[in-house]
Amino acid sequence: MPRWIAACEADDIDPEDVIPFEHDGNDYAIYRSPDDVYYATDGHCTHEMTLLCDGLVMDGIIECPKHNGRFDYTSGKALGAPVLADIRTYPTKVIDGSVYIEIG
Amino acid sequence: MGRERLERYSLTGPENQAAVQAGLAGGDWFRSAVPRKRMKELMRRSDYPAVRDTVIWIGLILLSAGLGITFWTVWHSWWAVPFFLAYGLLYGSTSDSRWHESGHGTAFKTRWLDESLYQLASFMIMRDPTTWRWSHARHHTDTLVVGRDPEIAVMRPARLARLLANLIGLVDVPMAFWLMFRHAAGRLTGDEADYVPEPERRKVYRTARIHLAIYAVTIGLAIGLRSWLPVVLIGGPRLYGACLFYFYGFTQHAGLGENVLDHRLNTRTVKMCRINRFLYWNMNYHVEHHMFPMVPYYRLPELHEEISRDCAPVYSSLWAAYKEIIPAILHQLRDQEYYVRRELPPGAAPFHEPTPINDGRALPLRTVTAA
Numbered sequence: 001m002p003r004w005i006a007a008c009e010a011d012d013i014d015p016e017d018v019i020p021f022e023h024d025g026n027d028y029a030i031y032r033s034p035d036d037v038y039y040a041t042d043g044h045c046t047h048e049m050t051l052l053c054d055g056l057v058m059d060g061i062i063e064c065p066k067h068n069g070r071f072d073y074t075s076g077k078a079l080g081a082p083v084l085a086d087i088r089t090y091p092t093k094v095i096d097g098s099v100y101i102e103i104g
Numbered sequence: 105m106g107r108e109r110l111e112r113y114s115l116t117g118p119e120n121q122a123a124v125q126a127g128l129a130g131g132d133w134f135r136s137a138v139p140r141k142r143m144k145e146l147m148r149r150s151d152y153p154a155v156r157d158t159v160i161w162i163g164l165i166l167l168s169a170g171l172g173i174t175f176w177t178v179w180h181s182w183w184a185v186p187f188f189l190a191y192g193l194l195y196g197s198t199s200d201s202r203w204h205e206s207g208h209g210t211a212f213k214t215r216w217l218d219e220s221l222y223q224l225a226s227f228m229i230m231r232d233p234t235t236w237r238w239s240h241a242r243h244h245t246d247t248l249v250v251g252r253d254p255e256i257a258v259m260r261p262a263r264l265a266r267l268l269a270n271l272i273g274l275v276d277v278p279m280a281f282w283l284m285f286r287h288a289a290g291r292l293t294g295d296e297a298d299y300v301p302e303p304e305r306r307k308v309y310r311t312a313r314i315h316l317a318i319y320a321v322t323i324g325l326a327i328g329l330r331s332w333l334p335v336v337l338i339g340g341p342r343l344y345g346a347c348l349f350y351f352y353g354f355t356q357h358a359g360l361g362e363n364v365l366d367h368r369l370n371t372r373t374v375k376m377c378r379i380n381r382f383l384y385w386n387m388n389y390h391v392e393h394h395m396f397p398m399v400p401y402y403r404l405p406e407l408h409e410e411i412s413r414d415c416a417p418v419y420s421s422l423w424a425a426y427k428e429i430i431p432a433i434l435h436q437l438r439d440q441e442y443y444v445r446r447e448l449p450p451g452a453a454p455f456h457e458p459t460p461i462n463d464g465r466a467l468p469l470r471t472v473t474a475a
Contacts, residue, residue, distance in 0.1 A: 017144065047241075048130055048245055049130075054140075054143075055398065056144070056147040056148075056149075056398050058148075058149065058213075063209075063398065065396070065397070065398050066244065066245070066397065067241045067244060067245070067397070068208050068209045068210065068397060068398060070209070081234070081237055081238065081304060082237065082238065082241045084301060084303060084304070
């Protein structure tokens with residue numbers, strides 16, 4: 001059953017950056033684009049499960065810190081080897097300065 | 105010994121499973137603590153440094169080729185030789201570092217520039233761009249883990265004759281053509297099948313056919329023109345210009361620890377002069393590169409300053425590195441448990457050795473997993 005979970009404060013993330021969020025033993029990555037739109041994906045790269053929160057956020061893309069695999073974090077689309085499988089994305093919303101993601 | 109050694113290092117041999125069972129495959133590697141804000145600065149991409157360096161690099165290649173061709177064909181002069189040697193080194197050796205940086209996708213900010221340089225450098229260094237992309241990803245996942253890392257250049261004991269012959273590409277070039285024919289026929293080796301996913305394999309076969317076609321045209325031209333010139337310019341440099349590639353490359357890991365989860369135990373950082381750093385695109389900062397592969401080559405000196413407190417002292421020169429590497433390789437001919445273990449400076453984070461087997465000797469894996 002889908003539910004909205006408070007993940008972080010909007011100001012916790014710098015523009016064009018990512019932070020980790022853990023809930024119920026699952027890892028998520030929360031992104032803030034340069035124009036202050038928030039996105040969320042699974043926390044691990046689909047290639048070798050490296051945590052994406054240490055990666056580089058640039059031009060709508062998250063790059064994995066281990067093998068430089070790239071995803072479009074707005075759609076979850078894998079952008080080429082060594083990542084071949086898309087990453088799951090989650091809806092987000094901001095209410096009273098808090099970022100919520102919809103999981104389940 | 106030869107067959108046993110190859111079996112140990114093979115990705116289809118028993119060491120692969122042993123490494124998986126020992127927790128070495130896809131292990132949790134040590135990384136120095138670098139504040140996120142600083143790391144973001146270091147990871148930031150720019151086209152300018154790599155465009156500048158690539159223009160200079162291609163310019164030098166064209167200049168040396170042009171002068172070599174002119175001296176040879178116009179004046180029939182031996183002065184062509186030094187220019188062809190320079191061309192050969194730029195083509196057959198320095199293409200390795202361009203291949204490496206663009207393969208990581210860190211050299212340029214613009215993706216197609218990385219990809220274009222990667223395809224060009226892969227052809228020059230005679231590597232299939234797809235299999236080697238996956239091979240190098242595995243090398244970063246399981247650096248010097250026996251049975252997992254397909255890019256261990258110096259085994260224990262070292263294959264000395266092979267290493268020496270390769271200084272002029274005498275093993276790697278025939279092997280590259282053997283692989284090209286195999287790929288062109290739609291087949292991978294067992295090791296390649298271990299790390300190249302099925303959806304990627306078509307690209308391997310197509311590229312091999314394109315590369316073989318280019319070499320066929322080159323050889324056809326040489327025969328048609330009754331001249332060595334086409335072969336001297338295309339393909340040949342991977343033989344007569346390869347020595348610098350291996351000379352630089354052996355400094356990365358040779359003689360250091362195997363089956364460890366800390367790049368400070370299996371990787372070297374070597375100080376080099378400005379010219380060597382240009383030719384090698386700062387790959388001499390190799391501990392830093394392995395610890396943080398996202399940092400582009402032109403920021404590695406800054407990263408080095410950032411994490412040097414945690415690392416053993418750098419080798420002061422190539423000479424200093426080889427004073428250690430050559431005796432270590434010779435020692436390993438008679439004692440395969442020997443390896444160079446570096447001392448960390450006071451205050452450095454301790455070596456990351458999650459289990460007693462990860463001490464760099466690498467040999468007892470099978471015994472440990474069987475127990």
